[in-house]
Amino acid sequence: MKSVTVPYIEGLETMSPENREIEMEIHGSRIYVDTANWPEEWPYRPAVTASVARSASHLFIAYHVRGLDLRAEAMEDNGPVWEDSCCEFFISDPSDGTYYNFEMNCIGTLLGAKRKSRSECTHFDSARLAEVIRYTSLKRERYDISGKVFTWDAVMGIPFSLVGLDGSRLPERVRANFYKCGDKTAHPHFLSWNPIDVPSPDFHRPDFFGELILK
DSSP states (O other): OOEEEEOBOTTGGGSOHHHHHHHHHHHSEEEEOOEESSTTTOOOOOEEEEEEEEOSSEEEEEEEEEEEEEEEOOOSTTSOGGGSSEEEEEEEOTTTSOEEEEEEETTOOEEEEEESSSSSEEEOOHHHHTTSEEEESSOSSOEEEEEEEEEEEEEEEEEGGGGTOOTTSOOSEEEEEEEEEOTTSSSOOEEESSOOOSSSOOOOOGGGOEEEEEO
């Protein structure tokens, strides 16, 4: 099981995107979302890193992606963002055995839910999703381009209160995983940070989450 230390950076949630990027570049922890768990059928691996850090109230994940194709068709929150050029973060709730998934396409359309499993879930409504700080480097418009290399950034700032945690009394460790997918891009891919040992693509596997060490 992989682990990563999540450092504390004061005031991340109030910074401008530019200042937040600098702070996370200097002080955040970098991981590589590079495990192709099903290489025979889905061998393509775009280059994906994520920087992680936290403030007193939010957990931040800043993805940097370089790869073929660019797809963004989901314009409404809680739509099929996983079909697009998409970055995802799943985290377990240590209190009740459930987990949360946050999936954001390359233009900032977000899906968020609390889940017992892939099929048993409650999606966050628009008011709760609005609590997530979002940033992407691309204009908010539809894309469906293949055969070119693109570089883009996507940032999620997730309030601890949205995932069953108290920012003033955080546990030392929580279980989580980071993903990159693009089900309907010209080069479909299903990458994870912590490996997933199942026969076919399935990100909804808390038993294969890694570990975040909260500082």
